[in-house]
Amino acid sequence: MPATPKKSEEVRRLQVLKNLNLLDTPPEERFDRITRLASRLFDAPIVLIALMDAKRQWFKSRIGIELTEVERSLSFCDHTIRQDEVFVVEDARLDPRFADNPFVTGEPGVRFYAGYPLETPEGCRVGSLCVIDRAPRRFDEVQRGLMRDVAQIAANEVAHVELNWALQRQRDSEAGMRALLEHIPEGVLMLDVAGTVLWVNPAAERLFLRKAAKLVGRSGHDLLAEDPDKLRAQPGLINLTPYESIGRRGDDSLFPLEFTVNRLLLSGEKRMVAIVRDISQRRANDERNRATDARRRRYFATATHELRTPMASVLGFSELLLKRDFDIATGRELVEIIHRQASRLVDLINQLLDLARIEAGGKDELDFRALAVADLVDQTLAGLSGLGEAHRISVELAPELPALSGDVQKLQQALTNIVSNSIKYSKPDTPITVGAFLAAPGAQPAVGIRVRDAGIGMTPEQQAQIFDAFYRADKGSSVQGSGLGMTIFKEIIDLHGGTVEIRSAPGTGTEITMVLPAIGPFHG
């Protein structure tokens, strides 16, 4: 008996057999006609086209037997596939290898067997064609020759199957690649070694706003707004490291892009594949992040500065008091300064925290309820009592104003900041008016609240910066303030979906109007 095939060969044989996709498929006429032919030719009652799986022998075509598969260890064909010649057992009962085989001692009562391996083009014996008789027989050279021929026909059918599958697989994988290239968002361009475009995918057409026909044949350098010599001088450009450049579209507009170039050998031809990405979005995000970072750094630096300034008074004057002698009146004056600056520090910290909370929490931090404008104004002014005593504050509310939807505390804070600015920046005994009116009647209902003073007013430049954190129109003056009041005011009105309008002129006064969305008549 020939040697058992090596394990690696058997693994490969089983892989080839599996790839045929023939195992456990329905009967096919192209195989059945061969078994019919062999049955006639050899006058045999049983003919099989068998495929040898790992543990079993499965019949693709069979005549004279009901079984569709048998255990490999019991099969005659397992011997056949290890032979280079026709394997013949003239009388199985007399052959010690098969005499006690259940297919010999029992059904179907095999006595005679002749088989020839079915070999694929890559030389794998995946199965066999065999004829079986229930009586012992001789098998001469002519018959053996015929056996080889018929088995070869069957092997050709098996190979045909394989060829079909290979073609199908190729087609599938090509279709897959095409679909992939057509649908990926990156532009893919194939170029020859001179840099001429040979092929592009649809994303490349979209990126460069040019049809494939207008891209093919063009130099890849035409697609970039970058000096070709500079580009060629880039060391290591042709590898998978992304390179950022500027793309030129069909309409001559420019856009930032990133590409990678890789060399490859395609059917023996040297090619370059460029993968191109539009990075406008990424650039815009980077830019935005940089701006946010810069703003945050500026904010932090200013906040620190603003905290240190009152601290300088507190620390400096207290040290002077501790180390030097002052008369009682001067000492008292210095303690008053310390107290004033310490209070300013506390105000500043509270306002910073407020602003941080409003900015971080956004709308979710607000407790929206229906509220009457009259209550809002009354409560705000009541909260300011003391501060505005020297001014003539009057309230002018239009009748039957609709209710607002808002956070009472936050809106009170916003209005307080405005009114207290009017008080701080106008002379005592000058008028301050807090008014409310129906804004945009007929359209989306809204309520306008307007605070007008006859104070020092602001220049257009001052008005432009009034909402910036820590901005103080009148820094050097003795008026106390953190420079955060207007910032907080604007944030609160923004969160309520409102708008703000400023009218001011130096020496004339300031009028600030906020318009807030209303929710209809107030019945509360």
Add this chain to the structure above:
Amino acid sequence: MDKPKTILVIEDQDDLRLLIRLTLKQLGRVSAAPDVRQAMALVAADCPDLVVLDVWLGNDLSGLDICRSLKRDPATSAVKVLLLSACGQQSDVEAGLAAGADRYVVKPFSPEVLVGTARELLVG
């Protein structure tokens, strides 16, 4: 006994201006101005030995600009400049020294330290 030293304080915050005046008066004659215009008038009238200068002067010229112009003008280039600022980052200090300042003191400051620094500049 030497002629008394003259010190000019330029600081826009009223309280701090008072603090610096009180702190430094033991070193000589201290005058103070809240803004550049008044300060320059004082410099022109009597060139001081030391200028104590706030960096952020409200909406006015920056203290750095004043420092640069003092050091550039031959008439005032010998004046010592002590910059005083609540901007205390390394880059702020470097910018101050690059503008020609002789010292840079960060707010809040200890009056003792300010006196010590000012004295060094007046003696040196």
